[in-house]
Amino acid sequence: MHAPVDPRIARHRVPALTFAVFLLLIAASAAVVFALELGATPARMAAHYRGGGFAPAKTLDGLLLVAVPHLVAMPLVLFAASHVVGWARAVSRRGFRALLALSFGGAALSIACPFLIRFVAPAAAWLHVAGFAGLEAALLAWATLLCAVFVPWRAAVRALPGDRPLPPAEATLAARVPSRARPGT
Amino acid sequence: MRFLVRTAGRPRSRAPVRMFIAFAALALAGWAVQRVREGGLVPAEVEAYYLGVPGGAPLGSAALWEEVHVGAFVQGFTLFVLGSVLVVSPIPDRVRRALLVTAAAAALCDLLAPFAVVGLGGWGAIRVATFVAAALSSATLLAVVAVRFGSEVGGARPG
Numbered sequence: 001m002h003a004p005v006d007p008r009i010a011r012h013r014v015p016a017l018t019f020a021v022f023l024l025l026i027a028a029s030a031a032v033v034f035a036l037e038l039g040a041t042p043a044r045m046a047a048h049y050r051g052g053g054f055a056p057a058k059t060l061d062g063l064l065l066v067a068v069p070h071l072v073a074m075p076l077v078l079f080a081a082s083h084v085v086g087w088a089r090a091v092s093r094r095g096f097r098a099l100l101a102l103s104f105g106g107a108a109l110s111i112a113c114p115f116l117i118r119f120v121a122p123a124a125a126w127l128h129v130a131g132f133a134g135l136e137a138a139l140l141a142w143a144t145l146l147c148a149v150f151v152p153w154r155a156a157v158r159a160l161p162g163d164r165p166l167p168p169a170e171a172t173l174a175a176r177v178p179s180r181a182r183p184g185t
Numbered sequence: 186m187r188f189l190v191r192t193a194g195r196p197r198s199r200a201p202v203r204m205f206i207a208f209a210a211l212a213l214a215g216w217a218v219q220r221v222r223e224g225g226l227v228p229a230e231v232e233a234y235y236l237g238v239p240g241g242a243p244l245g246s247a248a249l250w251e252e253v254h255v256g257a258f259v260q261g262f263t264l265f266v267l268g269s270v271l272v273v274s275p276i277p278d279r280v281r282r283a284l285l286v287t288a289a290a291a292a293l294c295d296l297l298a299p300f301a302v303v304g305l306g307g308w309g310a311i312r313v314a315t316f317v318a319a320a321l322s323s324a325t326l327l328a329v330v331a332v333r334f335g336s337e338v339g340g341a342r343p344g
Contacts, residue, residue, distance in 0.1 A: 014282050015268025018289045022261025025296070029254035036247040073258050080265060 009088055013150045016084055020146035023081060027139040034132055042125035049118040058118055067111050074107040074135075081142035088149040099141055106135030199335045202270055206331045209263055213327060217320045225316050231309030235302045243303045253296050260292040264323075267330050274333040284329055288322040295319040 038045045051057030082103065086096055109131025116124035224230025236243045268285045276284075295315035302312055 011272045019265035025257040029250045032250045
């Protein structure tokens with residue numbers, strides 16, 4: 001049985017799908033930069049941070065230069081994606097929580113591990129690989145869920161008991177703005 | 186988005202959205218000035234930046250992808266928020282869709298254009314064209330959002 005299509009969801013289709021495309025680009029570019037700069041193996045990654053051969057060890061300033069922007073950017077992107085997917089109830093509550101844990105856990109590890117590798121133990125490179133893989137998987141999952149919720153033939157939302165109908169003023173706005181995408185118009 | 190879809194009867198959303206629009210406009214202006222000052226409107230200077238001096242090595246893949254990574258975050262997030270605000274503004278659906286799709290396509294082309302410059306060993310004009318297209322389409326989107334968000338529709342004030 002198909003869930004009823006919610007006009008509130010349908011109206012946000014283009015921005016949400018645009019965001020999904022950029023999420024995929026963020027994930028793809030992060031994977032390429034990770035592989036090119038840090039190397040594909042934990043040993044190379046440890047050498048990247050702790051120095052080796054002619055390469056100097058990373059300084060605290062250098063690590064902070066990368067970590068600080070990511071401390072702002074990563075939660076913002078994950079918050080936006082999870083907020084929309086959660087609102088649309090695209091996954092079960094348990095699945096949603098698991099994906100949240102994977103996302104923010106992966107992000108936290110990806111930010112913390114360079115410091116751990118450099119100042120605590122090179123073995124943390126394994127943790128870095130795991131955290132980054134988890135974060136990449138989560139980004140792909142959020143983008144997939146956004147597409148699953150917002151592509152025209154799947155734009156559905158499960159209404160739960162207690163959900164409020166559209167407020168009258170917004171319903172007026174929705175009715176006055178012609179929309180071919182909006183179901184039922 | 187959740188905050189925006191139920192703007193009716195929540196006038197408090199208008200001020201933060203207007204502040205976001207103001208900062209997005211400043212960011213866009215700053216970005217455009219920065220690019221112009223770095224030679225973004227001159228094909229030869231674009232080529233010199235990405236291809237290096239004649240006979241030298243072009244900008245590395247990692248640097249190109251880092252540029253994409255940063256741009257995808259900034260532009261993706263900004264377009265998502267502006268698009269969400271556009272949805273709750275009294276604008277015909279066709280116009281709204283055209284504005285956002287054009288701005289997103291131009292931003293994507295601008296992000297990926299350096300690969301074309303490096304791959305073709307020239308053609309800096311491609312990046313100039315994508316920069317102009319991205320700047321103009323984003324500025325148009327911002328201007329429409331700024332003018333239409335919060336304007337009255339049938340007595341109901343969204344936001």
